[in-house]
Every structure is written in C-alpha cells, then in structure tokens.
Amino acid sequence: MKHFKLIITLLLMISMSAIFVGCGSSEAKTYTFDPGDAFITGVAGSKCLMKTDITIELNSKTGLEYLTANSYKVRDIIINILRNQTLEDIQATDGQSKIKLKILAALKKNLSVSGVDNIYFNEFVVQQ
DSSP: OHHHHHHHHHHHHHHHHHHHHHHHTOOOOOEEEOOSSOEEEEOBTSSOEEEEEEEEEESOHHHHHHHHHTHHHHHHHHHHHHHTOBHHHHHSTTHHHHHHHHHHHHHHHHHOOOOEEEEEEEEEEEEO
16 A cells, blocks of 8 residues: 555656646747848938847747748837937937837837837947
C-alpha cells in the first residue's frame, strides 16, 4: 500500500511539473511592420531636419496585415506627428519616449488597429 501511494504521488508530481513547464514555454508571437523608407521632416518652429527610421511591433497577425494594407496611412500619421515636434520636444530627456507614445496613440485612434505593442527607432537624427 505504501508503494502504491508513493507511485501515485510521484505520478502526480511528474504530471503537475509537465503542466507547469508547458504553461511557461508558450511565448507570445510578435510581428514587425516596416513602414518603408526613413522619415525626413522639418522640426516645428526651426530650420532643423529630423530623420527617423521606425519599426512597429505587433502581437497580432491581423494587425500586421491591416498595417501592410494601409501602409500609406501609417506613413501619413507618423509624418504628421514627427513634423509637429519642436526642438524642445525632441531634446527633452523623455522626448523619444513621448514621440513613441504619440505614434502608438495615433495609430490606434486613426486606424483602429489592434495589437500594436511598441514603436522602435532604428535611427533618430536631428540636423541643426
């Protein structure tokens, strides 16, 4: 009887550990959207130019397909946000973070796209 309880206990422990390992190994799939060529815009209220290259991270294949089909709208939204940034906005300690948040909010609002997780700057240059 002791051996039977021991075997049952061991089997339960093995099956429970397999369940926990299985739950922890599932990673969320991410997708990246490249909106095309780098963005070159003027900086609001100055003679400066800004050049940025952006990648958009999504957690939804449907969102990726939507952005791909509407890439011209995505570019227009991003350009409008970038060209309205002042030099002070850009040079602030959290300037790039705020721009990322503005782009995220605008994409969600104007395109009704779901699954956009993050915006990444691959390049961010301001010529003064």
